[in-house]
Amino acid sequence: MKSRISRRNFLLGSSAVVAAGAMQGIPGTPLSPPLNLMKSAFGQGNIAMPDTMIRMNSNENPWGPSRAALRAINAAVEEANLYTYFLSGEISELIGSQQNIAPEHISVGAGSSEILKLGGLLASMNEGSIVVPDPTFEDLPRYAGANGSEVIRVPVNDNLETDLEAMASAVRRDTKLIYICNPNNPIPSIVEKNALRDFVLEMSRDRMVFVDEAYHEFVDDPEYGTMMGLVRDGHQNIIVARTASKIHGLAGLRVGFGFSHPDLAAEINRRMTGTVNIIGMRAALASYRDMEHSNFVLRKNKEALDITQGYFREAGIRHINSAANFTFVETGHDIDEVQARFMEHNIRVGRPFPPYRNWMRLSMAKPDEMRYFVQTYEKLYG
Ligand SMILES: Cc1ncc(COP(=O)(O)O)c(C=O)c1O
Numbered sequence: 463m464k465s466r467i468s469r470r471n472f473l474l475g476s477s478a479v480v481a482a483g484a485m486q487g488i489p490g491t492p493l494s495p496p497l498n499l500m501k502s503a504f505g506q507g508n509i510a511m512p513d514t515m516i517r518m519n520s521n522e523n524p525w526g527p528s529r530a531a532l533r534a535i536n537a538a539v540e541e542a543n544l545y546t547y548f549l550s551g552e553i554s555e556l557i558g559s560q561q562n563i564a565p566e567h568i569s570v571g572a573g574s575s576e577i578l579k580l581g582g583l584l585a586s587m588n589e590g591s592i593v594v595p596d597p598t599f600e601d602l603p604r605y606a607g608a609n610g611s612e613v614i615r616v617p618v619n620d621n622l623e624t625d626l627e628a629m630a631s632a633v634r635r636d637t638k639l640i641y642i643c644n645p646n647n648p649i650p651s652i653v654e655k656n657a658l659r660d661f662v663l664e665m666s667r668d669r670m671v672f673v674d675e676a677y678h679e680f681v682d683d684p685e686y687g688t689m690m691g692l693v694r695d696g697h698q699n700i701i702v703a704r705t706a707s708k709i710h711g712l713a714g715l716r717v718g719f720g721f722s723h724p725d726l727a728a729e730i731n732r733r734m735t736g737t738v739n740i741i742g743m744r745a746a747l748a749s750y751r752d753m754e755h756s757n758f759v760l761r762k763n764k765e766a767l768d769i770t771q772g773y774f775r776e777a778g779i780r781h782i783n784s785a786a787n788f789t790f791v792e793t794g795h796d797i798d799e800v801q802a803r804f805m806e807h808n809i810r811v812g813r814p815f816p817p818y819r820n821w822m823r824l825s826m827a828k829p830d831e832m833r834y835f836v837q838t839y840e841k842l843y844g
Pocket residue numbers: 520521572573574575576599643646647674676677704705706707713716717718
């Protein structure tokens with residue numbers, strides 16, 4: 463039984479009252495449709511149900527693209543007749559200069575999912591296995607499995623963290639790739655940077671190591687470190703992936719990046735099946751030049767996490783302290799039921815992640831929306 467303490471004061475906290483005053487203007491971003499919930503005041507302890515469903519299920523960016531990206535998208539509509547190869551150089555140069563890495567290391571995919579799948583494809587071109595944490599993001603393992611790899615799943619440890627030692631032990635002579643998602647998904651924990659670096663260097667001697675850093679920009683933990691430096695230093699067999707879908711809010715336009723040794727990048731590029739369309743290219747070019755929007759999203763994500771995880775903390779509800787834009791919480795109730803009950807309140811929460819049937823993955827929406835979530839959670843399960 464979890465300990466329960468009064469949360470009324472938390473719900474009526476000063477930040478809530480301030481936030482209830484006005485929908486904030488968002489620098490570089492269009493005002494999103496008002497939720498129609500703020501006027502009804504925390505002061506009375508009751509936020510009205512919003513008119514539309516709030517998406518807390520897919521780790522999307524609730525703020526949308528930046529204004530700069532939206533302008534670029536509008537202008538790019540006029541270029542819809544053009545193939546995009548003339549922009550490939552520009553985008554690799556831009557991303558390369560920001561990451562301090564030569565463009566030959568970079569692959570541009572239709573979302574980082576495409577890079578993940580190509581990693582899975584390369585691994586499965588010769589018979590063998592891949593090693594992945596369990597649970598984790600499924601795009602790479604599922605694709606490698608569909609192409610003939612045996613997928614060896616290594617359960618996370620008791621703290622629900624990726625277990626590097628167990629993963630190293632699971633590696634076989636026929637293992638062609640190890641996948642590390644850092645921060646992981648659906649469990650937003652990180653792997654400590656020095657341990658990970660040693661692991662990646664050691665393991666990549668004889669097989670590929672794929673480090674998925676989709677949530678890199680959100681991480682605020684000194685224990686975390688990107689593995690980009692290993693690619694930059696010329697190490698082979700290492701792929702790092704990043705995406706424009708998360709902090710840049712461009713998930714619907716499908717733009718992602720792979721970073722690897724130029725030989726491996728060439729292998730990946732040769733097998734690419736999609737191409738990024740011109741609207742996605744233009745939007746990404748504009749968005750990656752716009753730090754203001756990313757910083758804004760970062761701040762708001764932190765605020766949303768503070769509200770949500772602050773509530774869980776006060777209520778003594780077990781959750782994984784997030785290094786990303788979602789959290790993972792043990793509700794103590796079957797997730798099918800939890801989903802259904804939140805749907806009745808116009809909140810869509812994450813799907814089941816077996817065997818964690820009593821846990822819920824919860825993507826951060828806007829702070830006001832998270833306050834409404836907290837109020838609803840309290841009502842349903844408090
Ligand atoms: C860990 C992880 N990697 C990759 C992706 C795919 O992102 P993209 O939109 O770039 O394909 C996601 C999407 O949710 C994710 O959670």
